[in-house]
Amino acid sequence: MISFFHKKIKVTDVEWLGVDMHSHLLPGIDDGVKDIGQSIAFIKELKELGFTELICTPHIFSEIYPNTPETITDALTQVKTALTGIDLNVEINTAAEYMIDETFQACEDLLCLPGKHILVEMSYAYEMPKMETIIFDLQLKGYQVILAHPERYNFYHKQLDKYSRLKDIGVLFQLNLLSVNGYYGKDIKWASNYLLEKGFYDMAATDLHHEGHLNTLKSIVSNGSLYKIIGRYPFKNKELFSSKKIKK
Numbered sequence: 675m676i677s678f679f680h681k682k683i684k685v686t687d688v689e690w691l692g693v694d695m696h697s698h699l700l701p702g703i704d705d706g707v708k709d710i711g712q713s714i715a716f717i718k719e720l721k722e723l724g725f726t727e728l729i730c731t732p733h734i735f736s737e738i739y740p741n742t743p744e745t746i747t748d749a750l751t752q753v754k755t756a757l758t759g760i761d762l763n764v765e766i767n768t769a770a771e772y773m774i775d776e777t778f779q780a781c782e783d784l785l786c787l788p789g790k791h792i793l794v795e796m797s798y799a800y801e802m803p804k805m806e807t808i809i810f811d812l813q814l815k816g817y818q819v820i821l822a823h824p825e826r827y828n829f830y831h832k833q834l835d836k837y838s839r840l841k842d843i844g845v846l847f848q849l850n851l852l853s854v855n856g857y858y859g860k861d862i863k864w865a866s867n868y869l870l871e872k873g874f875y876d877m878a879a880t881d882l883h884h885e886g887h888l889n890t891l892k893s894i895v896s897n898g899s900l901y902k903i904i905g906r907y908p909f910k911n912k913e914l915f916s917s918k919k920i921k922k
């Protein structure tokens with residue numbers, strides 16, 4: 675007998691996303707993982723969840739985390755050396771998460787994701803007054819601007835037209851996976867749902883810093899709720915950032 679009832683499939687991994695393009699897994703250079711042991715442990719856990727590629731994005735923030743491409747690539751080398759001989763079958767690369775403030779300059783040697791995509795953030799307290807000017811300057815230099823976790827900027831929650839304006843001028847949006855389950859609070863969960871409904875997100879990422887993030891991520895992946903909420907959304911992580919895609 676043919677059944678017309680289809681069993682719902684519970685998806686308990688993140689292979690559908692594949693590439694984590696925003697995380698803080700390089701040890702001791704920002705507010706992410708503290709040492710090489712924690713780096714390796716977190717990388718193993720993310721691999722177990724189904725990620726095949728990890729792009730680490732340490733903060734570059736002149737006042738607090740004055741990293742440079744050199745300090746970041748040195749930290750990546752440490753991690754890759756520590757992984758030598760460990761058969762994880764996961765690719766690890768790096769870019770940076772730039773704080774847009776009064777000290778930021780749109781120069782030619784910024785540390786980017788593939789395709790000259792630059793990941794930026796701003797203060798959670800207020801919108802950078804010259805934000806659009808800086809975006810235009812970056813675009814003139816050939817950069818594709820990605821705004822990290824737009825749902826977390828509370829000052830936009832009552833100015834929803836600001837989101838539309840950023841999309842209109844070509845800014846890409848990156849969702850934090852933990853935003854959709856309320857980890858950062860109900861207002862941020864609401865904003866993430868709004869942006870999902872509008873189709874404004876282009877990519878998603880863990881923005882993993884510490885064990886609290888990791889444990890919550892493991893929980894919502896393993897119980898199937900993350901896939902249920904956003905697993906069918908057309909994120910472009912693989913399309914834009916997979917090394918396998920880029921090499922073709």
